[in-house]
Amino acid sequence: MKPIRLEMHFFGPFEEESIDFDSIKDSMFLISGKTGSGKTMIFDAITYALYGTLSTSDRMEGSVRSQFAADGDVSRVKLTFEIRGRQYTIERTLSYQKEGRKTPVPPKAVIFNEDGEVLEGSINGVKNKVLDIIKLDADQFRQILILPQGEFKRLLVSSSESKQEILRTLFRTERFVHFELRLNELKKEKLRDIELVESRIEELFNTLSAGGDSDLEALISAEYPTTGRRIETIDEIQNSLGVKKKNLDAALEKLKENTNVLRETIHAKDRHNQQVEKLLLTKKELQQHEERAPQIEELETAVKNYKKVRTIEYELRSEKDLDRQKETLKERINTLDHQYKEMEAAGETLQKTLDRLEEYKEVYKKNVRWINATERFIEDARYADLDSTLAKKEEEKTRLDAENENRMAELEAVQKENDSIEWHHEESEKLRDEKAYSESESGKIREQIEKEKKNAEYDEKKNILQKEINTLNKKLEETEAETAQKRESVSSMYSSEDKAHIEHLVVHLAEGQPCPVCQQTVGILPETQEYLSEEDEAEFKRLETKKQNLKNELDDAKKNLGIIMGILGSMERHDIKALEENLKAALDHQTDLQVRIEEGNKRYARKKQLEAEVSKLQSSINENKLQLNNVTNSVEQLKSLKADFEAQTQFENQADFEREFHTRRDKVNRYEIQQQEADRKKQHHNEQKSRLEENRESSQKQLAEIEEHLSKVTPVINDFIKDNDSGDRESLLAVIKNTAIESDEQQIKAYYTQKDILKSRITDLEGVLESAETIPLEEEKEKLSQLESEVETGTNDNARLSAKIHHNETIKEKITDFASRHEAELGEVNELVELVNAVSGKNEQKVSLERFVLTYYLDRILYIANVRLLEMTSHRYELRRSTGRSNRKTGLDIEVFDFYNNRARHISSLSGGETFQASLTLALALNEALQQESGGISLDTMLIDEGFGTLDPETLDMAISTLIELQTSGKMVGIISHVEELKERMENILEVKAVNERSTANFR
Incomplete structure (x- = not known):
């Protein structure tokens, strides 16, 4: 980046x-x-x-x-x-x-x-x-x-735990910790699964149901050595429960048949008693219904009167509405007459205002023409401060002329000094290339020296491993001999652990019958066996364990020896003393080249500085000339603008002109506003007057129509009152307003309908019944209840027994499935335990996978850093990783080795300058190592x-x-x-x- x-x-x-x-x-x-x-x-x-x-x-x-x-x-x-x-x-x-x-x-x-x-x-x-x-x-x-102030030496002096976090973040080694944790979780899950399977098989077997049979309960509570024996026991229990269920099914079927016959008899008698009770209730309901006859007669009279008055309902309602409308229209006509007189007076006042505006119209037109001719001098910002701007531009022109003369003289002096300095790019590049090549060669020599030192360590490790292999071979032979001698001293080949299995198998053997294991025919039954004592068994186990441990150690030692032999076999060997002499000569040559390069750099730096000054002065002079030209043009333009202003406005001063302009424009604006307002009021007055005239004419016409309609309606009402002796108009309207008439008619109709239905229902019931007496059922219902209780008990017993049989069959299937999976999972867990121990550091080296990776990266960073640090400190200091106690949070401390004193020192003993040197080289090494490790990172x-x-x-x-x-x-x-x-x-x-x-x- x-x-x-x-x-x-x-x-x-x-x-x-x-x-x-x-x-x-x-x-x-x-x-x-x-x-x-x-x-x-x-x-x-x-x-x-x-x-x-x-x-x-x-x-x-x-x-x-x-x-x-x-x-x-x-x-x-x-x-x-x-x-x-x-x-x-x-x-x-x-x-x-x-x-x-x-x-x-x-x-x-x-x-x-x-x-x-x-x-x-x-x-x-x-x-x-x-x-x-x-x-x-x-x-x-x-x-x-970025190596920020205050954090520059953070990696160098930080604790081992802090370095672990830094390196873990940079090189993303947390994935190894996550891998270890995931393996441990997986191991725990697998072990829990195996324990769960074993306990689950036992739990499932204990949940078998014996159906209340004590003999079957004894089978379930007994101990069984294998899962196969448990499955055989389940089959025995299921056969016994099946016979019990068959007998229960037959008894239950006979009991259900007797119950159905009795239930049909009771149902027929109960239906007769219900019809007798229904006949009595219907007769009582008819008697209660006929008691409402007087109330119904009153409702019939009210309905008849309502229908007679309804014949003049339209006339009654129309007369009342027309009287109300007639009074309203009279009031409205009086109001409109008063408003019309006020409108005529306002019109006369408005006309006087329009006449006064017409007298001032010629003055208004003259001001408009003057404003249009001079408006551009107000809108153009160039005229706002014209005299002051012109004076400033003339002063600026004088200053620029003087500055230009001074810079020309300065440019001549700088060019003269630049011409006197000699520097050749080809010579400088040649020296730099020669130094870079020498440094590259010295780096290769250092790598060869380090490789030779490493090879010497490998030689020493190879000798140690060869001695260790010889010792382990000798110990293995002694252990095998001790095992053979012990085996000759005992007479049996069977341990006490085999005793239970052997005797269990002998019980199931019979002469002439096939063996339950190998299916071969048994000829002669085996005699009584002798078994090893507990002391002999323990000794054999100890010898086998010792022999296996020796074999594992021997395999590891041979593997490590093969790795070292492979490394040494591919290496080209060199003389360390000759390499060190070559390195010293290369470093001396680089020092001489550096002196010559620095002398050239000084001459080049001065020449570049002078060239920059020349370029800067030339650029400044050109810019000055351009600016001077622009200022001259501005002065001429400003003078032209001033002459145009005075000729057009007849004013010499901009402020006086602006005051006159704004005064006339304000007068024009006020006249236009007054004229528009008067025209608007005139139009509004005419519109209102026209609407008032229309409203007066319309209201008078409506009043005449209402009076004509009343002359037709009133005689009809008077005739009805006279013919029927019905009182006044208010009493007739009260009859019409009765809203319960429709409900009264429905009550009358419902009364007669319900009366006919009840009489018909009584006739039908009397025709169906043979007698009107009820039949007693208590004794038969009590017997039915007893039979139904016996059926329910038998059904429940049968259902429970079926559920137990089904439950036992499900348990058998689950136990069979668990047994087949258990053996396969056990082998996988053993392999996983070995892998977890290796990754988590439970090995011979006591080093976890992440710790191994972190120390590898730190050693690699220190190796790169020491190439520069040794050169900076004249081969006095070298950074090394501390080899003290190592665990997850130690082993990454850095110490400095002082070649002058031939001993390691704590990093805090370095001076401020030495600490800066070490921090700088370590930071550069970290930068380089990370870029080598992560190809996608660009550290530019x-x-x-x-x-x-x-x-x-x-x-x-x-x-x-x-x-x-x-x-x-x-x-x-x-x-x-x-x-x-x-x-x-x-x-x-x-x-x-x-x-x-x-x-x-x-x-x-």
């Missing part, structure tokens, strides 16, 4: 800043600036853009929002980076508390590809996408690509924050050379430091300056 461009908005001390890394791609650069200027904030911005977190784990997101950001300003970072030949851009905004809002504004994130297409637009989506692209999480990124950048101030000049030179070596291999290396010497050595410097707490960053 290489940064291409970084943009920061209200991030830390940066308000609006953009840093272009593309110009120094594949180079080393220094970030320089005063303390607190915001150098580390650049690393924070890169880390935050990628992961939404900062470059150090002890700082929070809220600490990097600019203190000078306003409430509405958004803090954000935007990073464009390149990885594996493709570019991506991430933009993130910080969360912040906005005034007036209870909850903080949430952060946002989005990632684009090089075509500008949005790949993800959510916080979690961007997080997962970055992990997919870079293959590192935030902690791994800080450990490998390293950013280092501080630490160089503790180094002496020689060590500093060595550290810089190491980083230059990284840079030449294609990495971008960035350093934050206050060391002045680094500024002189670095070709690319990102200078961070702070003014009034606001910072800027520019390459120079």
Whole structure:
């Protein structure tokens, strides 16, 4: 991953800043600036853009929002980076508390590809996408690509437990722990399954049902040596229960037949008694119904009167409604007459206003023409402050002329110095190539030296293993001889464990009958056997165990010897002393080349600096000339604008003109508003007057129609009252309003219908019954109840017996199935136990699978780191893994071996500069080892924050050379430091300056 461009908005001390890394791609650069200027904030911005977190784990997101950001300003970072030949851009905004809002504004994130297409637009989506692209999480990124201030030496000085977490995260070895845990869980599950099967077989057998038979209960509670014997017992129980069920079925069938005959007899008699009771109830109901006759007669009279009045219902209701409408219309006509008189008076007042506006119309038209002719001088911003702008432009033109003359003189002096410096690119590249080749050769020599040291260790291990094999062979022969001697001293070949099986088999043998095991015909029964004593058995077991352990140890030793012989057989051997002499000569040659390279670098750096100054001055002069030309053109344009303004407006001052313009425009606007309002009122007055006239005419017409209708309805009502002597109009309306008439008619009809039904029902029942007396049933029902109880008891007994037989058959099937699975699972569990012991460290080496992998990675990292550390410390210090006590949380401690004192030292005994050297080489080694291990991870950048101030000049030179070596291999290396010497050595410097707490960053 290489940064291409970084943009920061209200991030830390940066308000609006953009840093272009593309110009120094594949180079080393220094970030320089005063303390607190915001150098580390650049690393924070890169880390935050990628992961939404900062470059150090002890700082929070809220600490990097600019203190000078306003409430509405958004803090954000935007990073464009390149990885594996493709570019991506991430933009993130910080969360912040906005005034007036209870909850903080949430952060946002989005990632684009090089075509500008949005790949993800959510916080979690961007997080997962970055992990997919870079293959590192935030902690791994800080450990490998960014070495932040305060965390630089974290891996070096951390405890063994902390290193385990770091290495486990980087190299993802937690999968081995998960594998071990899963194996242990699987082993426990398998063992539980086997125990469960055995206990389940016993539990199932104990749940057999004996059907209440004591002899069968005894069979179930007895002990059985095998599952096969249990299955035979189940068959015996089932046969006995089957006979019992057959007898119970026959008795139950006879009892059900007698019960059905008695039930039919009782049912016939009960049906007769129900009909007698129904006849008595119906006669009583008819008597009660006829008692309602007087009430029905009153309802019939009311219904008759209602129907007579209904003949004039329309006339009664119409007369009442017409009287009400007549009074309403009279009131409405009076109101409309009053409103019409008021409307005529308002019309006269409105006409006077229109006449006054017409008198002012000519003045209005004159003002409109003047405004249209001069309006452009108000809208054009160029006329707002024309005199002041013209004076400023003339002053700027004079200043630019003077600046241009000074820069021309400065450019001539810089070009002269640049021409005097000689530097040849071919010569510099030749020296660098020669040094790189020499370093490569010295690295190969070091590898050969290390291999020879390792081969010497293998030689020693081979001799030890050969001696161990000879010793084990001798012990094995002695054990076999002791076993043979013991076997000759005893007379029997059968142990006490075989006794029960042998005697059980003899009981089932008979002369002339087939053997139940091998099916061969038995000729002669075996005689009484002799068996081993418990002491003899224990001794034989001890000897067999000892012999098996010796064989296992011998196999392991032979396997290890074969591995070492294979390693040594493929190795080419060298003389260590000759290799060390060659290495010293190569290192001396590299030192000489480095001196010559540095001299060339100084000349090249100065020449590049002068060329940059020339380019900068030329660019400044060209820009100055362009700016001068623009200013001259502006002066001419401003003078032309002033002349045009004075000619058109007849005003010399813009302010006087604007006041006159606004005064006339206000008068025009007021006239237009008054004219529009008067026209609107005139139209509204005419519309209202027209509506009033229409309403008066319509109301008078309706009143005449109502009076005509009343003249027809009233005589009809008067005639009805006179003919029927029915009282006044209110009493007639009360009769019509009776809403219960329909219900009264239904009651009358229902009364006569129900009376006919009851009489018909009595006639039918008297025709069916032979007598009206009830028949007694108590004695027969009591006998039926007794029979039904006996049937229910027999049915329940039969059902329970059937369920027990079925239950026993199910138990037999389950026991048979469990027995067949038990034997196969037992073999799998034994193999699994051996695998678990090997992975979890219960082996000869006492090393678990993950611990073995972690120590391998740490040894590999230390080997890579020591190549650089030995060179930096003049072959004094070497990092080594401590070989002390090892368990899951130890064994990863790092110590330093001091070749000057020929002993190991604790890492804390190193000085500040030595600690920095060790930390730097370890970080570079971790970077390299991880990239070798994970091919999908692209580690093209390293950013280092501080630490160089503790180094002496020689060590500093060595550290810089190491980083230059990284840079030449294609990495971008960035350093934050206050060391002045680094500024002189670095070709690319990102200078961070702070003014009034606001910072800027520019390459120079």
